[in-house]
Amino acid sequence: MKNRIVKKISLAFRGFALGLLSDEDELRALMDHAHNRGIVESDEHEMIHNVFELGDTLVRELMVPRTEMVWCERDKTLRQALSLALRSGYSRIPVIGDGIDNIIGIAYVKDLAKRALDHHEAETTEKVEQHIRPAVFVPENKEAAELLKEMQRDQIHLAIVVDEYGGTAGIITIEDIIEEIVGEIADEYDDGIESFSWISEKKARAKASMHVEDLAAELKISIDREEFDDVDTIGGYMAEKLGRVPIAGSTIDIDGWSITSERPVGRRRRISSVIIERLESDEEIND
Numbered sequence: 001m002k003n004r005i006v007k008k009i010s011l012a013f014r015g016f017a018l019g020l021l022s023d024e025d026e027l028r029a030l031m032d033h034a035h036n037r038g039i040v041e042s043d044e045h046e047m048i049h050n051v052f053e054l055g056d057t058l059v060r061e062l063m064v065p066r067t068e069m070v071w072c073e074r075d076k077t078l079r080q081a082l083s084l085a086l087r088s089g090y091s092r093i094p095v096i097g098d099g100i101d102n103i104i105g106i107a108y109v110k111d112l113a114k115r116a117l118d119h120h121e122a123e124t125t126e127k128v129e130q131h132i133r134p135a136v137f138v139p140e141n142k143e144a145a146e147l148l149k150e151m152q153r154d155q156i157h158l159a160i161v162v163d164e165y166g167g168t169a170g171i172i173t174i175e176d177i178i179e180e181i182v183g184e185i186a187d188e189y190d191d192g193i194e195s196f197s198w199i200s201e202k203k204a205r206a207k208a209s210m211h212v213e214d215l216a217a218e219l220k221i222s223i224d225r226e227e228f229d230d231v232d233t234i235g236g237y238m239a240e241k242l243g244r245v246p247i248a249g250s251t252i253d254i255d256g257w258s259i260t261s262e263r264p265v266g267r268r269r270r271i272s273s274v275i276i277e278r279l280e281s282d283e284e285i286n287d
Helices: 003-020 024-036 041-052 078-088 109-118 143-153 172-182 212-217 236-243 280-286
Strands: 093-096 103-107 137-140 158-162 166-171 196-200 203-207 251-254 259-260 272-277
Touching: 003 143, 024 259, 103 109, 143 172, 166 172, 196 212, 196 236, 203 212, 212 236, 236 251, 236 259
Parallel strands: 137 158
Antiparallel strands: 093 103, 158 166, 196 203, 203 272, 251 259, 259 272
């Protein structure tokens, strides 16, 4: 059954390529007709239409923006870089020179781990910049479909997206593009965390997407609005305070409370939840 469907779809695309179907609209109409006849199932029908839409989609629409990028400084040791990879959940990490607009290469965790395993002293004596691979740069206005072909052809997994001025706009992976076709990949670790819940009298868990003002209300504290003028969520507030994307174990203090990010989830390894704990006062410590 599946082979028959694939064969009919292939024949339709072949007809388009040979000029038997005059334009994309006719091919879309043929696919709609096949769907209505039950030849093509709903999920397959949606995927085919997503392929068409990909031709009108630009890289900047699918990329992970620079504000959400996890990166490593060139002078970090292998141990530090491996720790960052472990906490962030990424297997490939951009390595920067003077700043995020100066990406000098990509660190592959498997390269760093192999080096550290083969030469134990290298873990603390060698810098990550000694073990990077060349980075691939693409313009943000490039068509996603064209980039997908190039990434498949050249076996590229990750590319750095640059803006019109040559600065870093973000990163994009081949999975980002494929997901646009097949739909969002469900996260097996999405455990339905409540927006905010008390674990004990001095400890709580909250979603990283919870609004900062709602958190302030729960903790009965006040936050200067000017501190997070362009930030709405706890995750965004942490990033603003830290100066980079929070990863597992990242901590900030706010008006007598500590906020610590938990493990990242999902394909993009975003922080999903945080642990909030009351800090002990000097009087409590002395007691």
